[in-house]
Amino acid sequence: MSSLLETKIAARQHALREQGLLRQRKVLSVDHALNTNASTSSPRFVFEGRAYVNFSSNDYLGLSRVPQLAEALHLGAQTYGVGSGASPLVTGYSDAHLALERELCALTGHEAALLFCSGFSANTALMKTLFDQHDIVVADKLVHASIIDGLQDSGAQLKRFLHNSLESAERLLARHQTSALITESVFSMDGDCAPIAELSALCRQHHAWFIVDDAHGFAVLDGYNNADAAKLIDVQVVTFGKALGCQGAAVLGSQALIDFLVSNAREYIYSTALSPANAALALAATQYSTAHPELQQKLLENIKLFKRLCREANVPLLGSDTAIQPLIIGDARQTLQVAEELRAAGIWVGAIRPPTVPVGSARLRITLTAAHAAEDIATCVAQLAQVLSRVGVPLVTERQAADNHR
Ligand SMILES: Cc1ncc(COP(=O)(O)O)c(C=O)c1O
The missing domain is CATH 3.90.1150.10 (Aspartate Aminotransferase, domain 1)
Incomplete structure (x- = not known):
């Protein structure tokens, strides 16, 4: 007889196969x-x-195949070793990480940055740490799974507005005392862009933070994506695995927010830091994209x-x-x-x-x-x-x- 878990796994996989939804590598x-x-x-x-x-x-x-960036990774590994060896608050945080954080702040105008090994963990850490059951959070209907997972873990009340609809967002902001509104700069499955300036103005009007997952916009999208970004956006999550062609992510925001995350974000505290070689690579990729x-x-x-x-x-x-x-x-x-x-x-x-x-x-x-x-x-x-x-x-x-x- 098979165990409970074996039976459950077989049934779920069968159902997915029947619906054409089985995922395979x-x-x-x-x-x-x-x-x-x-x-x-x-x-x-x-x-x-x-x-x-x-x-x-x-x-x-096309940065993942640029020879100078492969050299930057190699040099980073030769200088710092191939791994960070510890979580950031132990001994895993180096001058390579700090240099990348400073570059990202200079590019976006935010005061401070915090690096994560992936955009998924950056988003879940941010949501889980920032919000609790006392918060009402308004988010676009199509935001990424990592944001939804983090919000669910946080216990916050989540209200979704119709995709990219200012009217729908405004209705929710007017109805609920909202802590923050969350959207993506470029939507990962639809490819369309959020009305960043307009949503930002709405948030200012309603005293809510404006949080933007910039995974697919950073280093490719014009408009908000410059040293004035921080004037529109309170918290910006950028990832290095898309346009920068490498790996990792950063949460960008005020010094107070980043200090708060350093002390409280479990994904940051209890996980091996992004390797310094990868931080050096992401810095080189950021500079390369700006120079080209x-x-x-x-x-x-x-x-x-x-x-x-x-x-x-x-x-x-x-x-x-x-x-x-x-x-x-x-x-x-x-x-x-x-x-x-x-x-x-x-x-x-x-x-x-x-x-x-x-x-x-x-x-x-x-x-x-x-x-x-x-x-x-x-x-x-x-x-x-x-x-x-x-x-x-x-x-x-x-x-x-x-x-x-x-
Ligand atoms: C909108 C969005 N946010 C976050 C992520 C997660 O980023 P990462 O791939 O670095 O974990 C992705 C990637 O799938 C994404 O599309």
Whole structure:
């Protein structure tokens, strides 16, 4: 007879498989043919002996393969060792961490910063530590799982406003005495941007803190993302695993907030610190992205090219202007089928299914980077149009396409 847990696991996995929602890892390896010219050709990897162009990474500027950054990591490891050896409050906090914190503060105008090993732990630590059962917190309907998990752990009362709706947010702020409003700068699954300036003004009016998860905006999005960011945003969470191409995250805010987190955030206190080599790498990547604005320009050109080709081929995009370009299919199985058929053509895109996105809105999540070559983007769109019509996903009429792309 199987144990209770074995029975539960088998039943849950069976149900997920039946719904087309089972998640499985894929072992990817390096495309050695590419390495001779690593930083100037489209990102690729090998899976089961075959090479694919990668349209599903968050390495928006292509920094993960920049040779100078590999050297920065190497030098960091030679200088400090390969690991931090302890949690930050023991002996895991070094001048490499401090230098990165100072650079991030200089870039954003915040007073102080605190480093974490991932954006997930930064968000959960922030939410769990900052809020308790006495707080009412207002958050966009689509904020990331790490924010929701942290808020649930905190015991705060959570009120959700309609995605990117100022009216809905204002209604909640007017109705409840709110401690903070939380949103993302660029939404990870929809690719659209929050109205940062307007939400900030609402928060000021209602004396609520404005917290922004900037995972997908930092180092790529203009507007608020400069030394004046702190004037609009009270707490900004930036991650190093997306546009900076490396790993880790920081919470940026007032000195009082950071001191409070240092003394109380369990994820910070009871966990081995980000390695100094990774801190040195993230510092080098931050400086590299600032020194190479042409990468952001190239990313914008690639986004525009992709959108134009999709419009011409009547491929129904969601209307995002960022590197994240979703294509809603709806049905989870059909989404997987489209992704698999694209793979047969050497194109790898993300197939995103519930619970990551709401039921009925399974989608392809196509991400563009500065490193994609124009011909690979053209091949991706051509294959996309072919596969969608073969699988029976309706293409848009030209009129709808024009609406979608306004
Ligand atoms: C909006 C958002 N916030 C936070 C995270 C977590 O960041 P990390 O990947 O560094 O854990 C992610 C990444 O998946 C994200 O998309």
